[in-house]
Amino acid sequence: MLARRLLSSTGSLIGLAVLVVLPFVVTSPYYLHLLVTIAIFSILLLGLDVVFGYTGEVSIGHAALFGIGAYTAGCLAMHFGIGFWPALPLAIIVASVFGVVLALPALRVTGPYLAMVTLAFGTIVQILINEMTDLTNGPLGIKLTTPLFIDLRWLGDSIPLFDMSLKRMKEVEYYYIAAIALVLTLIIINRILASHLGRAFEALRDSPIASDCMGVSVYKHKVLAFVVSAGLAGLAGALFAYSEQYIAPNNFGFELSVQFLLAVTVGGRKSRLGPILGAVIIVFLPNLLSDIELFRYIAGGIALVAVIAGARAFVKDPENRVRNAIPVVLCLAFFVFSLLLQKITDYKLAVFGVMILFVVYYLPDGIVGFLKRAVAQLWPSLVQTHAVIHADTHGKAVTASHEGHSGVLLHVDNVVMQFGGLRALDQVSIEVKPGTIHGLIGPNGSGKSTMMNVLTGIYVPTAGAVRFKGQEMAGKTSSDIAGDGIARTFQNVQLFAELTLIENVLVGLHHTYQATFAEVALGLPRIRREEKAARERAMSLLHFVGLADLANEEARNLPYGKQRLLEIARALALDPALLLLDEPAAGLTAPDIKHLVEIIRKVRHAGLTIVLIEHHMDVVMGLCDTVTVLDFGQKIAEGKPAEVQANERVIEAYLGGVATAAE
Numbered sequence: 001m002l003a004r005r006l007l008s009s010t011g012s013l014i015g016l017a018v019l020v021v022l023p024f025v026v027t028s029p030y031y032l033h034l035l036v037t038i039a040i041f042s043i044l045l046l047g048l049d050v051v052f053g054y055t056g057e058v059s060i061g062h063a064a065l066f067g068i069g070a071y072t073a074g075c076l077a078m079h080f081g082i083g084f085w086p087a088l089p090l091a092i093i094v095a096s097v098f099g100v101v102l103a104l105p106a107l108r109v110t111g112p113y114l115a116m117v118t119l120a121f122g123t124i125v126q127i128l129i130n131e132m133t134d135l136t137n138g139p140l141g142i143k144l145t146t147p148l149f150i151d152l153r154w155l156g157d158s159i160p161l162f163d164m165s166l167k168r169m170k171e172v173e174y175y176y177i178a179a180i181a182l183v184l185t186l187i188i189i190n191r192i193l194a195s196h197l198g199r200a201f202e203a204l205r206d207s208p209i210a211s212d213c214m215g216v217s218v219y220k221h222k223v224l225a226f227v228v229s230a231g232l233a234g235l236a237g238a239l240f241a242y243s244e245q246y247i248a249p250n251n252f253g254f255e256l257s258v259q260f261l262l263a264v265t266v267g268g269r270k271s272r273l274g275p276i277l278g279a280v281i282i283v284f285l286p287n288l289l290s291d292i293e294l295f296r297y298i299a300g301g302i303a304l305v306a307v308i309a310g311a312r313a314f315v316k317d318p319e320n321r322v323r324n325a326i327p328v329v330l331c332l333a334f335f336v337f338s339l340l341l342q343k344i345t346d347y348k349l350a351v352f353g354v355m356i357l358f359v360v361y362y363l364p365d366g367i368v369g370f371l372k373r374a375v376a377q378l379w380p381s382l383v384q385t386h387a388v389i390h391a392d393t394h395g396k397a398v399t400a401s402h403e404g405h406s407g408v409l410l411h412v413d414n415v416v417m418q419f420g421g422l423r424a425l426d427q428v429s430i431e432v433k434p435g436t437i438h439g440l441i442g443p444n445g446s447g448k449s450t451m452m453n454v455l456t457g458i459y460v461p462t463a464g465a466v467r468f469k470g471q472e473m474a475g476k477t478s479s480d481i482a483g484d485g486i487a488r489t490f491q492n493v494q495l496f497a498e499l500t501l502i503e504n505v506l507v508g509l510h511h512t513y514q515a516t517f518a519e520v521a522l523g524l525p526r527i528r529r530e531e532k533a534a535r536e537r538a539m540s541l542l543h544f545v546g547l548a549d550l551a552n553e554e555a556r557n558l559p560y561g562k563q564r565l566l567e568i569a570r571a572l573a574l575d576p577a578l579l580l581l582d583e584p585a586a587g588l589t590a591p592d593i594k595h596l597v598e599i600i601r602k603v604r605h606a607g608l609t610i611v612l613i614e615h616h617m618d619v620v621m622g623l624c625d626t627v628t629v630l631d632f633g634q635k636i637a638e639g640k641p642a643e644v645q646a647n648e649r650v651i652e653a654y655l656g657g658v659a660t661a662a663e
């Protein structure tokens, strides 16, 4: 852990030192300008990574947001004489507003459909910039002057100006301003992504349904992700306008959006270094592809690395020798191709395409992802050690949010759920008393999971009412219902696959955070306190289900049985009054089922009420106080386990089948 921290702070210090020293090394104005462009693109790509890497949405509209930032700065200068400094926050605000516009379709469509919508957004913005000549000067574009260091012109001519106010920035000074903007962006983005907000972004990517059911509103957090991303694109745009001193509509076309996406993909998603590396690549690649000598050196370097890695794989992985040899041969062929080339300019696009294809195919996590894996193999101690988090030993691991409710906790009243011609639930009424375990059983397709989905707001019932603690639930969103105290697990496990175990539980603890967005961005004490308390609580919940040893493992690497236990820990993090368990014993081995039964008993003992769907009759009969039986969407029996077990209709419709299946 210490080594890792040391490495990370040493890395940051080296990065800072490089940023400070670079202009002393790179004195050519041309290359200095390229460095400024890299810093500006890095800011944009760090923002794009929030949407693309973290929430998993493909946006082809970021060049337009970039253009909106640039044109905000341009229009403010051209029409109102408003200079560089006020333009920066205003560009952030204007682009953020457009970020909300772009987020709205993301709430309805995802994947390729969203990509198409964002593409349309980009095209419309470009057309508008072209057509609204009064505002934007149309295809002629807008010219800007080098920014003043301190702009006091807005005070009026009568106020005497001091020297600095008339001094225009030199390229090197502009470089430092762009570098400071980049460092601030890195700090703020790092804080946001390491907080409960960053986890919420990842959670909604991995399972939107589970996020909502954990009280993490997909709607709210998707909009937030787009706003953060758009704000950074706006800032980058304004910096770009003053760096280039001329902007025109064709600077912000579709190709630029595609380049941005490729830059994040090639650099490496979900990392701070990846977008910066991506920016370096898209800025330097055109230069690299113009200089044949440099191109040959780089192709040679890549071939050398491939040969070394290939030789290692040849020895260590004898079963996949042919597969491992292919990238080595391709890299060597690329090097030979670079030697045979006389003039590279004719092949620029083809070479660019081949490089992208190669990276996307062989380095799906980008260059940074590849390097991380290589470091993990060579120096496992640097990446595998995590902070030792002590479980919260003072409080109880499991607490119910509203203990002591008397009467009926959950009242399902004549609920009907119709899917076209199919009645999945047909006038079902159930009463669940507080502190009990209420079983819900029935043959496959009888409507049990549909009932869970109705109770958690995923389905709105066609008719009937659901009252929880006397309050009507129909029409509430899943995240509101979770906030009211109903937590659930899923029949088909819905974990946040790329998050670690502790992070999965922390998503369930999202409701414990009171810190505002600004507090998170500024890293104020409250968010640090809340994060520490939440981590301790998450650890105690992992202890409770017996998974504490695996806290820092990614959820997707867990065996199936343990995934179900993790879902229970995550649901308990909500401090619910009612816990809905949908077939928690499915796929578990006999010892795992025994462990599960103990956990459910302890949960009930802590004061929670449980609704349990289960096909394992011994589990149902051993745990439940009351059992309701469904068949073809109708309630056919209800009572104590022994009564239900002896019921003729139940034996005929279900238990006979279960007995036969068990034999």
Ligand SMILES: Nc1ncnc2c1ncn2[C@@H]1O[C@H](COP(=O)(O)OP(=O)(O)OP(=O)(O)O)[C@@H](O)[C@H]1O
Pocket (backbone or CB within 6 Å): 419, 422, 424, 442, 443, 444, 445, 446, 447, 448, 449, 450, 451, 491
């Ligand atoms: N979204 C939906 N659209 C259409 N039909 C659905 C939908 N959800 C469920 N159904 C149908 O409703 C019926 C009840 O399904 P449900 O999943 O609730 O049964 P179940 O009792 O949970 O079964 P199992 O034990 O196999 O999980 C089934 O016929 C199912 O195909």
